[in-house]
Amino acid sequence: MEIIAEKKKAILESTLKLIKENGFHGTPMSLVAKKAGVAAGTIYHYFDSKDTLIMELFEYTQFRLQQAMLKNLREDMDFKEGFFLRWTSRYHFFIQNPDVLFFIEQFVNSPYFPRCPQERNERIQNEIKQFIGIGKEQGVFRDLDQNLMSIMVHSSIITAAKIQIDGKLVLGENEISQLAQMMWDSIRKQ
Amino acid sequence: MEIIAEKKKAILESTLKLIKENGFHGTPMSLVAKKAGVAAGTIYHYFDSKDTLIMELFEYTQFRLQQAMLKNLREDMDFKEGFFLRWTSRYHFFIQNPDVLFFIEQFVNSPYFPRCPQERNERIQNEIKQFIGIGKEQGVFRDLDQNLMSIMVHSSIITAAKIQIDGKLVLGENEISQLAQMMWDSIRKQ
DNA sequence: CACCACCGAATGAACGTTCATAACAAAGAA
DNA sequence: TTCTTTGTTATGAACGTTCATTCGGTGGTG
Incomplete structure (x- = not known):
């Protein structure tokens, strides 16, 4: 950009x-x-128009989200730690940028979204998807489509962040790590 | 109604x-x-106005969703079966009524939603919430806020249905039950 | 008659977009 | 240096359209 x-x-x-x-x-x-x-x-x-403003705004937010993600990653952590870090750092990004969260959620559920080129949409998803792919190869995760698993993880983060921001529930550090643990348990091989 | x-x-x-x-x-x-x-x-x-039309439409869809839910419930199934039934019957409702799914998703992420009276919003959530509450008492589920768990389950259903409807992935019976299993594993005591 | 559901052309405000214009800077030309 | 040109960035009043809403009217029923 x-x-x-x-x-x-x-x-x-x-x-x-x-x-x-x-x-x-x-x-x-x-x-x-x-x-x-x-x-x-x-x-x-x-x-060019209000529509393109909104479309570009979407790309702009995706860019910011990706930036925030990459900052926290380290190579030298074990697999489960890596998962937790990814989960919580995304979560915290949304907590710190509630307007981004709300915009993205409105956008992806609007008729604008299907008009975006696919690859753009999925770029953000990719980092987590690849990560899950590795876990699958290593036999840590379920034998299920990795797209599916990564989207489920993604949606759990979004959902948790929305609840917190709405103030419906207050999530402390304990709850956050329990949620990450929940998602870990959901995708790992039992 | x-x-x-x-x-x-x-x-x-x-x-x-x-x-x-x-x-x-x-x-x-x-x-x-x-x-x-x-x-x-x-x-x-x-x-009265376009706004109230949209607000009433939300109630109308909630009503239809609840109807579809109640139809499938039986008393004589064990706990895990009950969970699976709830998960899949909601899922199938959304698959059969994609316009409801899309409307709800747009609505809850719009400025309309916060203007709804709370109790209305949560009525649908309640059935699953109570169910999870029972599971918690029986020691089957995690010791975590039941609102939180029920919302996480709810969002997994929504997410799966969206993916299927978008045609991004085709989910067969096998994938569906694996997803329900995933969510079961995520909230049950490990 | 009165009451009701219903119609659809008319209204007026709101909104996205255009355009003539200005300010300013950088780059030659004298 | 000073003047002219060219291009870029910015302005905000004006335009034309769209759209939610209104209202006078119609036909059917009790």
Whole structure:
């Protein structure tokens, strides 16, 4: 991803926050412009339309998520540790960036999502998918499609993060590690 | 839920389908009216506004989901069977009603959802939650918040159904029961 | 008659997008 | 240096369209 012009970034960040609060509906371009501190027309200097703004925003959030992931990885940990680290660091990213979580969830359930090129969608998924693939080869994990297992793990993270952010439940360190343990137990060979 | 007037039902069903295809954005009231075979004004005979139409549609789908659940339950099955039945019958409901699945997913991730009264949201969750509660008392399940466990189970069902409907993976009977098994293993005491 | 479900053209506000214009910088030309 | 040109970035009022909602009217029923 190229270095993003300051105003372009401001537009993306504003859109992110507004969509979290008001949904796709409720965020007119005029509001985006206002919040970003630019004129309405400026948005169209950087983006062809509202649709492409939203599509690019999705890529932007995927990029940020991936960045956050890679930071925490070490090579020298055992397999189970690796799994726990992946689970918890993704979880914490979403906790720290609730607007990203909400935007992604709205996006993937909207008609925008099917219009994205497949490979883009799955890039983020890949790191976990490969990891699970290795575990499968080593006979640690179930003999089940790795796409399936990785998506189940992914969805458990999303779900836990949403509950925490909504404030429906307060998850302490103990609960977090129990959840990671749950998912570990679900995919490992029994 | 009262017996629903025929036209009202037609309006609800049309909205459901249109929202699945076009999202909240893309479904103007005029289209809803056309698809339902009623005049635009008629919608306002049954619903105060587009917002309340969507809110009521959510309740309507929850109702249908609950109906489908209750149909399959028997008292005389053992605990694990009961879990599997719950998991798979919910799964199959979503597979058979993809528009409901997509609508619910869009709805719960939109700003509409937080505006629903809590008890309404959780009514559906309750049956599974109570079931898990019993399992916990009997020492079959983990010692972890039952809300948390039930939501994790719920999200696994949603996720599996979405993958299947998207056609990303084809899940046969074998995969389905493996998934249910996965979730069973995740919440049971190890 | 009164009441009701229903119709659909009309209304007015909201919104995405355009465009004429300006500010500014970098790069020659004199 | 100073002037001119060219390109990029930014502006915000104006436009045309879309859309939720309204309302006067129609036909059927009790």
